[in-house]
Amino acid sequence: MGTFSVLYAFGYSINTLTMFAMVLAIGLLVDDAIVVWKTSNVS
16 A cells, blocks of 8 residues: 555656556565575574
8 A cells, every 4th residue: 555655746657567567566575475484494
């Protein structure tokens, strides 16, 4: 939700490229969280 507020504040529209960038960023965050969770459960 914060992303949409920042986009609105700077006057950007939500187009395909913006949505792709947000999906990519969320995917990277989820992937990093899974890696951290798996490495913490090893020991």
